[in-house]
Amino acid sequence: MTPVPQIGVLALQGDVVDHMRALEAAGARAVPVRRASELDAVEGLVIPGGESTTMSKLLDIFDLFDPVKKRLDAGLPVFGSCAGMIMLADEVLDGRPDQRSFGAIPMTVRRNAFGRQVDSFETEIGIDGIAGGPFRAVFIRAPWVERVGAGVEVLGRVDSGEGSADGQGGRIVAVRAGACLATSFHPEVTSDARVHEYFVDMVRGADAGPVE
Numbered sequence: 001m002t003p004v005p006q007i008g009v010l011a012l013q014g015d016v017v018d019h020m021r022a023l024e025a026a027g028a029r030a031v032p033v034r035r036a037s038e039l040d041a042v043e044g045l046v047i048p049g050g051e052s053t054t055m056s057k058l059l060d061i062f063d064l065f066d067p068v069k070k071r072l073d074a075g076l077p078v079f080g081s082c083a084g085m086i087m088l089a090d091e092v093l094d095g096r097p098d099q100r101s102f103g104a105i106p107m108t109v110r111r112n113a114f115g116r117q118v119d120s121f122e123t124e125i126g127i128d129g130i131a132g133g134p135f136r137a138v139f140i141r142a143p144w145v146e147r148v149g150a151g152v153e154v155l156g157r158v159d160s161g162e163g164s165a166d167g168q169g170g171r172i173v174a175v176r177a178g179a180c181l182a183t184s185f186h187p188e189v190t191s192d193a194r195v196h197e198y199f200v201d202m203v204r205g206a207d208a209g210p211v212e
């Protein structure tokens with residue numbers, strides 16, 4: 001177990017600096033990842049919020065899509081927030097036709113799902129596995145999860161006033177599947193480090209280690 005794990009933040013586009021600050025606050029060493037050699041050195045990876053169509057394109061341009069996919073398939077712990085959640089899904093609705101995602105979590109994610117009228121909002125939600133009361137969740141043109149496959153644990157929902165496809169009330173906005181964590185919202189833009197602490201604990205537990 002590494003006491004201070006080295007965690008990469010995919011630094012092609014999006015709110016990289018906020019995630020690096022939040023990871024450091026949560027007890028990790030944060031490093032930007034722009035090339036495969038930097039990816040090799042990390043024990044966990046954050047895919048930040050931003051714009052998933054752009055991120056998908058840049059991953060191809062920087063020859064990083066396949067190296068990242070390979071490490072995710074090998075069990076590298078990963079946390080995706082917002083656009084990062086979209087990048088982890090195996091099915092993306094309302095995406096661009098050429099948009100690619102890693103398929104690390106068996107789930108269907110709808111882009112920009114909360115609609116243009118209220119495309120950004122904040123609300124308090126409970127997150128399973130995170131103690132200490134509700135979490136202030138900031139949503140910015142956020143996706144939601146419409147289907148979860150086998151082995152995906154729903155950690156949090158938001159009441160969108162219309163229920164959800166599975167009849168349990170509220171849209172799914174936080175999930176975990178093994179070493180993969182994803183949120184529709186942006187914990188990195190608040191000063192509450194609990195979601196990042198949760199992820200740092202996942203990385204410590206997984207002990208994926210850097211590639212030799």
Ligand SMILES: NC(=O)CC[C@H](N)C(=O)O
Nearest residue numbers: 049050051052082083141
């Ligand atoms: N804040 C965000 O990350 C927004 C995600 C963006 N709507 C996308 O599709 O990628």
